[in-house]
Amino acid sequence: MAPPHDRETLTPLGRDLAGFGDRVAIVTDRGELTYRDLAARVARAARRLGPGRRLVLLAGGNTVDAVVAYLGALAAGHPVLLVPADDAVIAAMVAAYDPDVVVRPAGGRWTYDQRRRGSAHELHPELALLLSTSGSTGSPKLVRLSHDNLRANAESIAEYLGIRDTDRAATTLPMHYCYGLSVLNSHLVRGAGLILTERSVADTCFWEQFRAAGGTSFAGVPYTFALLDRAGFDTMRLPGLRYVTQAGGRLAPERVRHYAELGRRAGWDLVVMYGQTEATARMAYLPPGLAADHPGAIGVAVPGGSLRLEPVDGHPDPDVGELVYTGPNVMLGYAHGPADLALGRVTGELRTGDLARRGPGGLFEIVGRSSRFAKVFGLRIDLQRVEAGLELDGVPAACAARDDELVVVVEAHAHRAHLGRIVAQRCALPARAVRIVETPRLPRTASGKVDQAAVAAIAAAPAGSPAPAAPATDLCALYAEVLDRPGVTPDDSFVTLGGDSLSYVEVSVRLEAALGRLPAGWHTMPIRELTPAPPGAARSRRRRLDTSVALRAAAIVLIAGTHIGVFTVRGGAHLLLAVAGFNFARFHLTGVDRRRRLRHLATSIGRIAVPTVAYLAFVVFVLGDYDWRNALLLNEAIGPRTGRERYFWFIETLVYILVALLLALAAPLADRWERRRPFLLPAVLLGAGLLVRYDVVPLSPMDNMTTPASLFWLFALGWAAGKAATTAQRALVTAAGSIALIGYFGQPLRESIIAAGLVLLVWVAQVPSTAAVNRLAGALAGSSLYIYLTHWQVYPLLENHSRPLALVAALAAGVLFGAAVDRVTARLARRRARTPQAAAGAAAGVAAGVAAPVGAVPAPRRPRPPDVVRARRRRGRPAPPAAVPW
Template identity: 65%
Template sequence: MASPLSLLPAVEAVPFVRDLAAHGDRPAILTKDGQISYADLAGRVARTAERLGVGRRLVLVVGANTVDSLVAYLAALHAGHPVLLVPDGHDTAVASLVEAYDPDVVIGPAGGWRVEHRRAGSAHDLHPDLALLLSTSGSTGSPKLVRLSRTNVQANAEAIGEYLGIRDTDRAATSLPMHYCYGLSVVNSHLARGAALVLTDLSVADACFWELFRQTRATTFAGVPYTFDLLDRVGFAAMDLPHLRYVTQAGGRLAPERVRRYAELGRHAGWDLFVMYGQTEATARMAYLPPGLAAHHPAAIGVPVPGGAFRLAPVPDHPDPAVGELVYAGPNVMLGYAETPADLALGRAVEELHTGDLARRTPAGLYEIVGRRSRFAKILGLRVDPEQVEALLAAHEVTATCVGGDDELIVAVVAAADPRRVRRLVADEVGLPPRAVRVLALTELPRLASGKPDLAGLRALATAPRTTATPAGDEPSPTAPVGDLCRLYAEVLDRDDVRPELSFVELGGDSLSYVEMSVRLEQELGHLPANWHTLPIAALRAPRRPGGRRRSLETSVALRTAAIVLIVGSHIPLFTLTGGAHLLLAVAGFNFARFQLTTAGRRDRLRQIGAGLARIVLPTVAWIGAVMLVTDQYRPSTLLLVHSIVGPGDATGWHFWFVEALVYLLVALAALLALRPVDRLERRYPFALPLGLTVLGLLGRYDVFGFDARHDLPAALVAGWLFTLGWAAARADNVGRRLLVTVAAALTVPGFFGQPAREALIVAGLALLVWLPTVPSLGLVNRIAGVLAGSSLYIYLTHWQVYPHLRDWPLVALAASLVVGIGYAVLAGRVGRWLTHRFSTLR
């Protein structure tokens, strides 16, 4: 029996489209609503093709990741109509292309998916080989299009299918838009191999994307560099994706260290990473890096795709004679460009593609990109023409000079322009996310003596540290402009790479810097937004309060302040209210969950834990060593932080039990989380895991095995459950979980010491930690608390050598202990920054 498509008049069609029905009842499309077989898809394509007729016409199709859009695209290709594929959701760009090319048919969403026949025949002279028109400049509506033939489309689909080894059992999630040549190549190559498409417009940052991915047993997805930023944020490394076979990356350079990391991640998890290189002018792909080479050659784009070849054209005056312009030849090279409807009648004008990229060939036979010859830039996988952006802004009466940065488009405007308006215009019409558009408001645009734009000068302005000036276009809050907050973050974290789209956690903030940051941020904003440490700087806003600003203090900071004062005051003794150190242990667990257990990959987490350990161990050992040089107060076991294990039980041996316990716990947890299954377990059950560890820790608290743990075992085994309970408190994100943590504290802390006041202090502190993110305060109290909490470790270390000399004056002893500890914190901070800068300079 004839297939549905064979009933149409015989016309030139792209072979894989013509042969859709040959795959029979195999699944072709899977969505959240069900699946469509190849036979069903072929029928839908046939019916739409019949509506388009047999006389060749220019068909504009809005390229959305929907069944209707896919069917329209395939139907036009099958019926031999050249397809102008345009972006979905960019009405201005679509209108611009409709005006420029006057398509005969427009297919897109307009009160439902609709086929609009603008005329019975065609207004154009269409070359017989022309099959597809794609934009190279994102969503600007640029009239410059790439002309592709049926041979181009088919050849590239076959080449991609060959080097990826696509099977008819594969299922590719549409993680990129269909109008983008990379996203379209995923569609073409999988349909050419009889594989299935998991059709969705969800982002990889959306949990529903991964639910659909698992539900449909998807085997692959594609990503541009920004996709991998999102994967890091959503904890991709720990996801359980049993059917994932390979991941592809193109659309811009992925940093070599990230290529290596993802290649290793794939190797351990059982999937391959294909790094690829391409341009719209080559239909999609020109090169790929075999997965086995990614870990050792992460900077390479690899080798040409099957059927293609590279050569390096000499570049005059280039300092490296081994570098040339990368030139590609193959059956997927475009026919040429189109800039007006008259160009649609042209045949082949290009035999080989001058990519505009500078490259070299390595001794291993792999190609590496080392730079660009033109102003075109690839930003987050989107090829952007800065000149087209300038023209777009000129149409809105904005004079601008644009240049591409590493991960952003730099737009320089004169100060009279509204940076926020410019940013929105560019982001909306180019298709870039706002975070990738940086607007510089300047007194005048940089120009050369010839009057031409000074692009080098603009790049110099763009690469200057962002903390030296407020980045225009980042919408400020009423009382704290984002630029001011960036400078504040840079000062507190001692970093020069602070950007508005980054959060405190993403910038490497930890529990020590958190204290200063929370206090100073509250001072700037007048309040502390919930979970501010995970919010991008640009998302922090000061509320408008007609009655003035009520001050507050972050609860963990208040508890650290109170605890260190209680510890020192009780040791003097100025008063006797113990329990502060054990409360600090719970707060440490709370902060461990917030600053070490981020959404970053497993290795990054371990690096964060290691850095946290260093910030505890180094100042501790330095202080104990200094004391040992001038007194005989401590032993080598104290210096090595093993006194609670090896003894002896002398009078000063217990001084640093808290530090030892904290170090042992962090080392043990780092070892545990280094195991991939445990890391995955924590990400999947972030509340249940610390609660389970608390149950295990209670074995030591209740001396289940009869070891007289209260005296013979290290404090980490006896009191470690307080740390994990604090960890669970940080993960208690609903009322039920908060109640569970509170009840657990109320049941397990009493009886631990046999001192009701001490136990009540710890239970009350944990309850505050669970239920109140902030506590009411005063500006002066906040500043004092910030200094004390930030110096709490150093005060704990040094007070043993201060207060004994001043016991006759208890208040003086307390003040002196606090001041010396604060001084040591300042000294340690300066030494730490000096060492960091010293090592970075040496590298």
């Protein structure tokens, strides 16, 4: 759609997409989108926004809808105010700039809120984009960028990176951050592909998607590389990776050298870059061949730009000056309010505020920042240099100066004795002039940079007062309580903490209540990315419930209700087996090393087997029910597999399957294959299971529909569903399961129940719910193992009186028995933690089945923080035990 001014002044980002035809433009979990399809969607978005230029506030996100809205606005000539998809930030920017249109997600879909027909503003013809500086949020100070800025910077980046139309870059950074947006722009101008994801690089699922989509590059700020270290990036096999870019702050030279050497060995390049929002993104880059020899340099100016040094009065080093950049990507200027949107260009060059020197080969190196110098006791202190020195010592820190005092905010785990005295000596300050403040984690912006405003707020707090709590602090306490993991930090996630299906139920329900919403994929997100609802905020009655939790709750009700005779709806147990495979894929096949995987799986097997054996031993030897083989979980192995003795086939089948997989994954070759081909392995095993299902591999007449060999295909089906990363893979799983179920039982209703559950599991992450339903479903799903165990003894006591009452009693008894097991397990774990042998013998608890809580094996237990202990006592319940893929 043509804007009301010269079409040639527009960036080609939104206009020329169709010219790339059927090349793949976007890859998501749900499939691929060609440039032709993307162009059609962009045209519809442009028409929806209308022809008259208006100010469009867009809640950015690494999603197709956000990208389409962004490109549609550019194509139609509407200036875009790009902000994070955060309610508080959106409200602040709406109040500050009064946009004409607000485009954002709401109620599960994208909305275009047309606040007026025309525009309330005078908009300069060149104005294309408004961004916050350095990824900051909520500040009314914005950078005004033109279409020429966007076009020039995108083409410059594409040139020096050598972006090809066959490349596919993963969106590791937020779209509203200039670095993240530059990845989008530079690939679109070359007809390359984008892997849209909001997952963290610390998430195993990110790398599964990256491999499946044929990823060739990704971008990172310094914090990203810290996460890469934790994720075991140096051991990953990424055959398509061509290069990794780094910007958004200084990466320590030794880390640059390390990753440059790692890339050289693995066949990819590290490209260090330098930029600012005021330059649309990039001003300099370091040719990858120079990274190992010049790891402290930012390199040379990007194509089309130039760098020079401006002398700084009073600086002791005459070779150091302020870095000044000139180029077509320099901003029009700043905006401090709506009136500034009418302004044209007010600057021709960019004074970066960074101090630099020019070294051998014309390479520039940043040595400090002029705005981060402070006078303390009459001495000029370079705060950035203090931080860099502490970083070399392994102490993450951020500095601020006030009232003749240097405040150093350090992460508590890295704090060292006499740190204040060390800093004082380095800065030639009296010891009393340095104050150290501990914080669990340095505050960071959405782009991963240290939040200097938050650091200043910490520094301004009275001496001795605790650092202001970040919004994630309460969530860390929640995770620590439910998972019984002291020392939880905002960088941890449910998966990295070792959580699995039983703890998943409680955490998901409590998180949904705390957040007001449950983000898709929350279990792989760092806690710092989960934003709690503000105190006093209005809470909607509408809630969401994780599909796997809903299916587990529904299945156990169907199982118990059918056995009791309240109704006859079969299929719940077989559906639970598929859900168990799904949870096995999500919570056990994570990115941790092989030994931790095996210990975690052994713990989960123990959490199924030990309560079952203990309960059945009581029933067999005290009440006289069943057979001794049931108490030892041997009925499916040695028979008789008839009558009442078959009641527990499901538990035995699940235990046998998990033990077999534990032994298989203990082989390094199998472990490596699963990591490299996470979907292919369960797909192959599903195929093997279907050979048994269709009698291609016949079993004996006793091997019917309740034995491990005959039912493994259902577990493998759930496993494959958990690892399906593309639409094609999901469709394959759905088709295979639906076809295999046809005629399997000879009971259409039963087969339909399982098929419907499978479709939900594959395609629907969350289902609509209410707070009350969530609590009920959480209790039932979390106690499903115990309900299955105990209902056989409970319902006969009441079925002649009232079968519905017998069902309610059976469900309640299972929940109570589960709570008792949790309490006993937690006490045993605490008692073991207090013994001198605990540090050396934690692994023995796994074998014995009284394992440490989720993810805490085999490491020795640390004392629980007092606040968590008090919270436990107030609630009168222990920590949940290690969870199972039930």
